[in-house]
Amino acid sequence: MTSYTGLELLRLLSQHPQFRVSSVTARSAVGKRLYEVFPQLSVMTNTQIDPQLVITEEPGQIDLAFVCLPHAAAAESVVTLLERGTKVVDLSADFRTFSNESHPSEPTYIEITFQEGIPIALNGEDIDGVTLIETLNKLAGGYGIGRIDHIENRLVGIK
Numbered sequence: 001m002t003s004y005t006g007l008e009l010l011r012l013l014s015q016h017p018q019f020r021v022s023s024v025t026a027r028s029a030v031g032k033r034l035y036e037v038f039p040q041l042s043v044m045t046n047t048q049i050d051p052q053l054v055i056t057e058e059p060g061q062i063d064l065a066f067v068c069l070p071h072a073a074a075a076e077s078v079v080t081l082l083e084r085g086t087k088v089v090d091l092s093a094d095f096r097t098f099s100n101e102s103h104p105s106e107p108t109y110i111e112i113t114f115q116e117g118i119p120i121a122l123n124g125e126d127i128d129g130v131t132l133i134e135t136l137n138k139l140a141g142g143y144g145i146g147r148i149d150h151i152e153n154r155l156v157g158i159k
Helices: 004-014 039-043 074-083 129-142
Strands: 064-067 087-090 112-115 118-122
Touching: 064 074, 074 087, 087 129, 118 129
Parallel strands: 064 087
Antiparallel strands: 112 118
């Protein structure tokens, strides 16, 4: 988890009241503490992440895993996690996109209901956060989102 995607995910989850990061994996940083790899985490306060957390090669006992591996590298990890009964959000495109031939020809409209900034319903039906993410990933993958679309947040320093 030494990638930009991994760091951005940690930043977002650190402020989310319903997530607690309990395990972080990264083959290139096994045995290091989060703050050693991401020093900016050590100055964040009131977060759901312990900067003293030790990075491991395999995840601990977890309910939900965000996979931030490169495309094609995520497949093996995702299958292993699913076999363990872990819910998975794969941020690569390995499982969430489909071929152009299978894309729906008409748009799908959705309505997400929020309460105090937290999503609580999809299309009028109550839904928990994990199921919402899984549903939206599947829906977006059906339209090929993630196959060639790139989202960037870049800082450029100019002297």
